[in-house]
Amino acid sequence: MSGVQDMRDGDGYNSGVHRRRGRGPHEPCARRVLVFPLPFQGHIDPMLHLACALHARGLAVTVLHTRFNALNPALHPEFRFVEVPDGTPAEVAAKGGIIDIILAMNAAMEASTTVRDVLASVVADEGQPRVSCLFIDANLLAVQKAAAAVGLPTMVLRTGSAACLGCFLAYPMLHEKGYLPPQESQLYTPVPELPPLRVKDLIFSKHCNHEMVRRVLARATETVQNCSGVVINTIEALEPDEMQRIRDELADLPVVLAAGPLHKLSSKSTGSSLLDQDYSCIKWLDTQRSGSVLYVSFGSLASMDADEFLEVAWGLADSGHPFLWVVRPKKVGDAESESARLPDGFEEAVEGRGMVIRWAPQREVLAHPAVGGFWTHGGWNSTLEGISEGIPMICRPDAIDQMMNTRYVQDVWGAGFELEGELERGKIKDTIEKLMNEREGAEMRERAKQLSRMVADCLENSGSSQIAIDKLVSYILSL
Ligand code: UDP
Secondary structure, three states, X not given: OOOHHHHHOOOOOOOOOOOOOOOOOOOOOOOEEEEEOOOOHHHHHHHHHHHHHHHHOOOEEEEEEEOOOOXXXXXXXXXXXXXXXXXXXXXXXXXXXXXXXXXXXXXXXXOOOHHHHHHHHXXXXXXXXXXXXXEEEOOOHHHHHHHHHOOOOEEEEEOOOHHHHHHHHHHHHHHHOOOOOOOHHHOOOEOOOOOOOEHHHXXXXXXXXXXXXXXXXXXXXXXXXXXXXXXXXXXOOOOHHHHHHHHHHOOOOOOEEEOOOHHHHOOOOOOOOOOOOOOHHHHHHHOOOOOOEEEEEOOOOOOOOHHHHHHHHHHXXXXXXXXXEEOOEOOOOOOOXXXXXXXXXXXXXXXXXXXXXXXXXXXXXXXXXXXXXXXXXXXXXXXXXXXXXXXOEEEOOOOEOHHHXXXXXXXXXOOEEEOXXXXXXXXXXXXXXXXXXXXXXXHHHHHHXXXXXXXXXXXXXXXXXXXXXXXXXXXXXXX
């Protein structure tokens, strides 16, 4: 492809393309892009934020979404929405973990022509601008195959870090060299092929069958290798070496772009929350002292057992610090299921100082001046959201990429630290004290503030992420 090098070389964007922040009311969109997110919270929002950023540059957007965890079109009247019957078996959708659902959903889609038929009809819609390409989550190989069958180019949005994509690509090597599955005796062994990672930081989940994780990552890698370009929700200056390694490995791809943090690029704060966000917490934060509140949330999937839950509750109570704690239903998307029950005496012990809610408007919470610390599971979106607002973090990683995100937060960026080992109320109290009150915590806060300035820089007009989106739009228009 002759344009390949043009797209990859140089820092500027193609000056032949007008950088636009929106269209006049009667101006038609130049082209249309389709987006198809994986239907999980941490994957939906970045895709919709990317769609918002492209729409703001003058492209029309059609959102394809599965019936499982279906999206709410009312949140994005500027887009068209098309539901795709994904065929995920009901029992897997109800009881399965994310890995089971990814595999079952892909298998069902591959077993029928439904996705292909939907794509063909969306592309053929003559009342709409011509479709340039389809953005898919890396976990939707079945959708890529359907797109290839109707001649539609696919672009991959990676919702994890660049380091995480590097680990995907290296997964076969990590097994060949014996780093994975991880052995207890080797957890602190460095992995020189993927600095600064150690064995304990590699992608792994104690909750899933490792062969299934391996299969999911092999399929995601295939999707990346077969696509026409990759957009990563990261910042060039945050992961320069990791981005370079990926560009070297994916040298045949015309575009490999770091365009994050996507939630900051889109003018709309709305992603598409699968649970109702409880805005009463913002009013409560308004009553708290600046920088005093610890925000506690473990994302949409991470779980803890009943004993750990009790220790967290009493650790927060004993800390004496104001806190906002998200105790979500068992599974996001499952509004039916109850949240875990708080222990007797807890509410009285934290009255006026602690608030517990089922689901937060997290980005608004982290941007609130009252919030001074974030206890997170280290999901990539949460990590980026914390960094963007300059909030130091306590990380309690659970699975997949959360261990490596924690490694970067603690040892590369210095904006937080890991809470390791058993969860115990006394240790939790000390950990909170370290983050919120001690000198070490103050240094992490300073580092987090520097990182938020780095984020602000990449969002400037000539910032790296704006330029990445410009390059992306140029590329889309060239398809
Ligand atoms: N989130 C939210 N409200 C909450 C907790 C989380 O809106 O109460 C959002 C959060 O802002 C983030 C996403 O859910 O964008 C979680 O993604 P992440 O990658 O951090 O973790 P995952 O849920 O995928 O493990």
